[in-house]
Amino acid sequence: MTKNNNPVTKELFSFTCYINPPTKNEAKTLISGKRRYPNPAYKKPWDAISMQLEAIKCKTLTKEKVILSVWNAFKRIDIANFLSELEDRLQGIVYFNDRQIKEEHLYKLDDEPKEFFKVIVELL
Numbered sequence: 001m002t003k004n005n006n007p008v009t010k011e012l013f014s015f016t017c018y019i020n021p022p023t024k025n026e027a028k029t030l031i032s033g034k035r036r037y038p039n040p041a042y043k044k045p046w047d048a049i050s051m052q053l054e055a056i057k058c059k060t061l062t063k064e065k066v067i068l069s070v071w072n073a074f075k076r077i078d079i080a081n082f083l084s085e086l087e088d089r090l091q092g093i094v095y096f097n098d099r100q101i102k103e104e105h106l107y108k109l110d111d112e113p114k115e116f117f118k119v120i121v122e123l124l
Contacts, residue, residue: 009067009122013058013094016118019048020074021082050089057093065124066095069105073112086119094121 022042029036068087072079083106087098095101102124 009124011120011122012062012066013056013090013121014119015053015056016116017049017052018114018116019045019052020115021045021049021077021085021117023076023078046085046089053089053093061092062095062100062123064100065102066100067103067105067122067124068101069107069120069122071107071109071116071118073109074115074117075110077117079106079108082117090119090121 022045026042027039028042030039068090070079070083070086072082083104087101091098
């Protein structure tokens with residue numbers, strides 16, 4: 001895994017997590033009769049990831065355009081669903097709104113011995 005060495009960008013936030021995020025098959029909500037309630041299989045890992053993100057929250061949120069880079073070493077993750085949720089979870093931690101993301105770089109690491117994902121947010 002190499003870091004972007006572009007002299008124009010400035011790293012704003014870096015985060016590595018070993019908690020396996022939910023898969024595509026784990027719905028956000030479950031339905032019982034007419035009632036909807038959060039699916040614990042979906043909610044629990046994201047709550048744990050959010051707690052880790054909050055612990056390293058940026059001192060000042062940026063309003064600038066950003067580049068989001070994600071390295072994924074999880075074998076069974078649906079990257080599109082995961083990325084969408086991750087962008088939402090980073091709101092209020094790194095940037096104000098996920099519309100500030102102007103570039104995304106996704107890397108799939110298949111040969112890693114330990115599963116993880118790494119996020120780097122840089123100012124554009």
